[in-house]
Amino acid sequence: MIRSLRIRLMLGAAALAVLFMLALLPALQRAFGIALENTIEQRLAADVATLVSAARRDxxxxxxxxxxxxxxxxxxxxLLENAYRLCLGRVRVGARLGPGYSELWVEDDGPGVPAEQRARIIRRGERADTQHPGQGIGLAVALDIIESYDGELSLDDSELGGACFRIRFATV
Incomplete structure (x- = not known):
């Protein structure tokens, strides 16, 4: 019973991460100029509405x-899948323009990542979380994407108490 509940919770966390990301799409469309397909937005509107009320977007x-x-x-x-899998109940996504850069971050109120493990967990096949299933490739893929656009990824402590992944791109 407990094992099946854990599996359902883990699968639920992944589904929540996807739904949360879809909830962010309207904000991303405005902020990043990303086009949305109305059918996706309409079909998932009811499911996403509950997540939007619990999420903070800046x-x-x-x-x-x-x-x-x-x-x-x-x-x-x-990044959102990791945040939702490890959070206690809060995930915050933010973005801002600084002098010469654009910054995007995803943070949570989970256990965080000890400083001595931060460089290790972004390498392919490495994981700090031993309580949830995974292959240790999500953060490595995120880093590959960031670096392919000449961006930088940093991992810090979050104001919420967990981890904060910051992505920075130079602006022209």
């Missing part, structure tokens, strides 16, 4: 990053 209307739609969605999907 986006400046003028925010943009030099990343293609598919790459951005894959990148955010990987």
């Amino acid at each position: 986006f400046s209307p003028s925010f943009s990053v030099p990343v293609e739609r598919g790459a951005l969605l894959e990148l955010l999907g990987n």
